[in-house]
Amino acid sequence: xxxxxxxxxxxxxxxxxxxxxxxxxxxxxxxxxxxxxxxxxxxxxxxxxxxxxxxxxxxxxxxxxxxxxxxxxxxxxxxxxxxxxxxxxxxxxxxxxxxxxxxxxxxxxxxxxxxxxxxxxxxxxxxxxxxxxxxxxxxxxxxxxxxxxxxxxxxxxxxxxxxxxxxxxxxxxxxxxxxxxxxxxxxxxxxxxxxxxxxxxxxxxxxxxxxxxxxxxxxxxxxxxxxxxxxxxxxxxxxxxxxxxxxxxxxxxxxxxxxxxxxxxxxxxxxxxxxxxxxxxxxxxxxxxxxxxxxxxxxxxxxxxxxxxxxxxxxxxxxxxxxxxxxxxxxxxxxxxxxxxxxxxxxxxxxxxxxxxxxxxxxxxxxxxxxxxxxxxxxxxxxxxxxxxxxxxxxxxxxxxxxxxxxxxxxxxxxxxxxxxxxxxxxxxxxxxxxxxxxx
Amino acid sequence: xxxxxxxxxxxxxxxxxxxxxxxxxxxxxxxxxxxxxxxxxxxxxxxxxxxxxxxxxxxxxxxxxxxxxxxxxxxxxxxxxxxxxxxxxxxxxxxxxxxxxxxxxxxxxxxxxxxxxxxxxxxxxxxxxxxxxxxxxxxxxxxxxxxxxxxxxxxxxxxxxxxxxxxxxxxxxxxxxxxxxxxxxxxxxxxxxxxxxxxxxxxxxxxxxxxxxxxxxxxxxxxxxxxxxxxxxxxxxxxxxxxxxxxxxxxxxxxxxxxxxxxxxxxxxxxxxxxxxxxxxxxxxxxxxxxxxxxxxxxxxxxxxxxx
Amino acid sequence: xxxxxxxxxxxxxxxxxxxxxxxxxxxxxxxxxxxxxxxxxxxxxxxxxxxxxxxxxxxxxxxxxxxxxxxxxxxxxxxxxxxxxxxxxxxxxxxxxxxxxxxxxxxxxxxxxxxxxxxxxxxxxxxxxxxxxxxxxxxxxxxxxxxxxxxxxxxxxxxxxxxxxxxxxxxxxxxxxxxxxxxxxxxxxxxxxxxx
Numbered sequence: 001x002x003x004x005x006x007x008x009x010x011x012x013x014x015x016x017x018x019x020x021x022x023x024x025x026x027x028x029x030x031x032x033x034x035x036x037x038x039x040x041x042x043x044x045x046x047x048x049x050x051x052x053x054x055x056x057x058x059x060x061x062x063x064x065x066x067x068x069x070x071x072x073x074x075x076x077x078x079x080x081x082x083x084x085x086x087x088x089x090x091x092x093x094x095x096x097x098x099x100x101x102x103x104x105x106x107x108x109x110x111x112x113x114x115x116x117x118x119x120x121x122x123x124x125x126x127x128x129x130x131x132x133x134x135x136x137x138x139x140x141x142x143x144x145x146x147x148x149x150x151x152x153x154x155x156x157x158x159x160x161x162x163x164x165x166x167x168x169x170x171x172x173x174x175x176x177x178x179x180x181x182x183x184x185x186x187x188x189x190x191x192x193x194x195x196x197x198x199x200x201x202x203x204x205x206x207x208x209x210x211x212x213x214x215x216x217x218x219x220x221x222x223x224x225x226x227x228x229x230x231x232x233x234x235x236x237x238x239x240x241x242x243x244x245x246x247x248x249x250x251x252x253x254x255x256x257x258x259x260x261x262x263x264x265x266x267x268x269x270x271x272x273x274x275x276x277x278x279x280x281x282x283x284x285x286x287x288x289x290x291x292x293x294x295x296x297x298x299x300x301x302x303x304x305x306x307x308x309x310x311x312x313x314x315x316x317x318x319x320x321x322x323x324x325x326x327x328x329x330x331x332x333x334x335x336x337x338x339x340x341x342x343x344x345x346x347x348x349x350x351x352x353x354x355x356x357x358x359x360x361x362x363x364x365x366x367x368x369x370x371x372x373x374x375x376x377x378x379x380x381x382x383x384x385x386x387x388x389x390x391x392x393x394x395x396x397x398x399x400x401x402x403x404x405x406x407x408x409x410x411x412x413x414x415x416x417x418x419x420x421x422x423x424x425x426x427x428x429x430x431x432x433x434x435x436x437x438x439x440x
Numbered sequence: 441x442x443x444x445x446x447x448x449x450x451x452x453x454x455x456x457x458x459x460x461x462x463x464x465x466x467x468x469x470x471x472x473x474x475x476x477x478x479x480x481x482x483x484x485x486x487x488x489x490x491x492x493x494x495x496x497x498x499x500x501x502x503x504x505x506x507x508x509x510x511x512x513x514x515x516x517x518x519x520x521x522x523x524x525x526x527x528x529x530x531x532x533x534x535x536x537x538x539x540x541x542x543x544x545x546x547x548x549x550x551x552x553x554x555x556x557x558x559x560x561x562x563x564x565x566x567x568x569x570x571x572x573x574x575x576x577x578x579x580x581x582x583x584x585x586x587x588x589x590x591x592x593x594x595x596x597x598x599x600x601x602x603x604x605x606x607x608x609x610x611x612x613x614x615x616x617x618x619x620x621x622x623x624x625x626x627x628x629x630x631x632x633x634x635x636x637x638x639x640x641x642x643x644x645x646x647x648x649x650x651x652x653x654x655x656x657x658x659x660x661x662x663x664x665x666x667x668x669x670x671x672x673x674x675x676x677x678x679x680x681x682x683x684x685x686x687x688x689x690x691x692x693x694x695x696x697x698x699x700x701x702x703x704x705x706x707x708x709x710x711x712x713x714x715x716x717x718x719x720x721x722x723x724x725x726x727x728x729x730x731x732x733x734x735x736x737x738x739x740x741x742x743x744x745x746x747x748x
Numbered sequence: 749x750x751x752x753x754x755x756x757x758x759x760x761x762x763x764x765x766x767x768x769x770x771x772x773x774x775x776x777x778x779x780x781x782x783x784x785x786x787x788x789x790x791x792x793x794x795x796x797x798x799x800x801x802x803x804x805x806x807x808x809x810x811x812x813x814x815x816x817x818x819x820x821x822x823x824x825x826x827x828x829x830x831x832x833x834x835x836x837x838x839x840x841x842x843x844x845x846x847x848x849x850x851x852x853x854x855x856x857x858x859x860x861x862x863x864x865x866x867x868x869x870x871x872x873x874x875x876x877x878x879x880x881x882x883x884x885x886x887x888x889x890x891x892x893x894x895x896x897x898x899x900x901x902x903x904x905x906x907x908x909x910x911x912x913x914x915x916x917x918x919x920x921x922x923x924x925x926x927x928x929x930x931x932x933x934x935x936x937x938x939x940x941x942x943x944x
Binding site: 041080083084087088094095098239243244247248250251252254255257258261262264265266268269274275277278279287304305306307309313316320323327330333334336372375376379380382383386387389390391394 | 442443446447449450451453454456457458459460461463464465468473495522523528570591592594595598599600601641683685686690691693694697698701702704705707708709711712715716719
Binding site for chain 1: 776798
């Protein structure tokens with residue numbers, strides 16, 4: 001940790017000292033989430049969502065492990081083990097299944113808010129590029145885990161979702177179909193696919209946990225960002241993580257868990273699809289195949305390419321879908337503005353909100369039945385998505401005029417009182433952050 | 441470099457999407473897709489309320505028993521309910537002896553083996569058995585039903601949009617195909633062997649109307665009269681139970697958990713506010729409001745006024 | 749403003765020290781312990797899901813036809829996925845069992861206590877040795893019955909008598925007698941009285 005005023009770990013309890021001398025885990029914990037990690041004091045509630053993602057990862061792992069004690073990973077037994085055994089006969093089985101089902105949705109929800117926080121406040125910019133990219137790796141692993149988990153109950157949507165998603169690979173010429181067959185262990189989703197998806201679904205969350213540790217470690221080198229995007233300068237800018245942010249994270253987590261509990265106990269199937277309560281039938285396709293809501297924007301992008309042009313439409317769709325996520329890895333180099341936070345970038349801010357609306361539209365299009373109007377809407381929204389990141393952001397970041405930054409975090413915390421009486425037009429550099437001179 | 445490539449990729453995707461959009465629009469306006477009969481004549485489930493609806497919903501045990509009676513006397517001839525065990529019927533208010541009798545009297549027996557010869561045989565059901573299926577396999581089921589497979593009913597209200605209201609609507613929705621439909625869509629006459637029902641997704645359902653006349657099932661005294669409407673409500677309510685037998689304990693546990701989390705969030709919020717209130721005061725004491733820094737600010741301002 | 753800052757110093761650092769500390773700590777302690785109780789309560793479903801599920805508890809009762817078992821013969825069958833020995837005792841075996849004095853037994857029980865009234869010849873026990881769980885020999889024709897004429901466990905040498913009571917060897921208890929009832933003179937329903 002590069003903050004000189006960070007408190008050193010001084011174990012008061014003799015047992016803690018004994019452990020720390022032999023395995024320095026207590027001091028690592030103290031320095032990461034305890035009183036020894038200085039955090040900017042001006043964080044808003046959008047900074048709570050990383051911890052919330054960790055909470056839901058834990059919920060998923062715990063409920064998943066106990067569900068695996070009763071689940072049968074066979075095409076004959078899977079549906080009945082979930083809907084017959086777990087939901088009816090296993091003690092509290094219905095609670096564990098609904099908790100796991102809705103926990104996945106909430107895990108994605110808090111992660112999306114966490115990602116959009118990063119997009120708005122420039123959390124992906126130097127020196128946190130690797131934090132951003134590790135986060136994207138976590139997101140990709142989450143998508144794989146979520147997809148495989150949805151296949152496990154072996155309902156109609158499980159089966160046909162597996163059919164569609166593994167079908168992506170056959171879009172690639174020459175190697176596509178062999179890869180698809182290799183993935184499935186067969187020609188269509190069957191016993192082999194189900195058992196391997198179960199194995200990988202059990203494994204990946206632990207891989208996610210490992211990457212999460214790297215993600216947090218990479219973050220703790222420069223320390224957390226903050227809504228102004230201005231670097232931490234001295235002690236007045238920060239507060240120790242414990243007890244200030246443990247308290248803030250704690251109460252807000254209880255509130256979010258309240259929402260999660262209300263959904264799990266009172267509307268457990270609202271976010272799901274009725275067709276998954278029908279056992280899988282390889283001979284009958286459901287009227288509308290849709291993935292779970294958290295994949296809808298990508299599904300919309302996939303389905304937007306309807307015309308062959310040099311490449312087959314299907315291949316365009318698959319490429320666009322993959323690239324829509326891969327381009328995010330390059331964001332730190334696409335958006336080179338030295339100002340981090342959207343609060344001080346008025347043009348960027350407007351396009352950000354346009355992106356939010358755009359993603360919501362894509363989500364709507366991805367989840368609704370196909371209609372000519374919706375296809376057109378999806379095509380426009382997909383076009384905007386790519387233009388936003390690949391054309392608009394680079395241009396905006398190059399040519400926009402930003403607002404003057406506060407001279408420090410603690411200055412901004414005091415709501416522009418006497419301390420912000422620095423004369424207009426000051427361009428004095430302090431600690432690496434640059435305020436572009438403007439006449440307001 | 442990254443930005444140049446990104447720029448081009450973005451333009452390419454946007455371009456291909458534009459081509460797709462224009463092409464689709466052209467096709468749409470030149471030859472708009474033909475409407476389907478189901479687009480216009482399909483009906484959403486009827487508005488009907490059940491005792492188990494809503495966050496405080498509970499099952500009406502008497503209604504569930506009537507519904508089970510309808511299932512066993514009418515529906516079980518074709519529809520299996522393989523996820524429900526006879527012992528589960530305890531939740532409907534039957535005692536052990538009654539359940540034993542229901543199981544052993546069940547018209548379909550459970551497959552087993554002749555203990556002497558080892559040949560396939562059947563035995564009477566026990567309370568621990570799942571409700572036996574009327575057909576031994578899918579082929580037999582289709583053979584007996586004009587090549588249509590009567591679906592298992594255990595999860596029916598969760599497997600269809602609209603739940604119990606959908607089931608009720610189907611059961612009470614059989615009618616003659618309206619003349620208007622045949623006028624607009626002359627090719628959409630209900631095929632032989634199917635039945636017109638506007639609440640079914642493609643309007644023509646293979647199941648013949650199962651509830652045709654009042655009194656088809658005789659209810660025990662003290663129950664409402666078994667009209668078609670009442671019977672449909674009762675069996676739909678029963679199917680809500682088979683799909684969600686834990687509904688009542690789920691609602692009760694949910695209330696306890698929600699109240700607990702609400703109190704935890706409030707306590708947490710108060711503790712957080714108290715903690716931060718003190719921190720904010722600490723900032724002011726050491727920050728720019730310190731008298732020394734205040735004096736500096738005043739001097740700087742004075743110099744500005746002199747200069748400007 | 750200056751005076752406000754100065755006067756704010758006083759209560760901020762000194763006045764809080766007494767009543768304020770208690771107030772602050774109480775709220776923190778309350779919040780944390782309330783959350784802690786919730787955390788412990790959240791463990792409940794995780795632990796209880798491992799207990800036998802309703803289908804296991806439904807205890808498949810096993811009905812056994814005993815018409816063909818002659819006196820002196822026995823059969824091995826299954827109940828709750830465990831072996832069950834059903835033996836038709838000869839009058840000689842019954843007399844031998846009754847002749848044993850209770851003080852000689854590690855786990856004192858009479859034959860009458862281990863059978864149904866009027867049917868003392870029907871000895872129905874689990875075929876699980878009470879030492880470490882092996883299946884003893886002696887139920888089938890030609891198997892070693894041990895010196896007491898009942899059952900013999902080859903794993904560590906536990907020896908049971910004609911009433912399946914432990915007489916010698918490391919087993920602490922007699923072979924377990926499950927709940928059962930005669931649904932007819934020739935059929936027995938094991939697990940049938942529903943008490944367990």
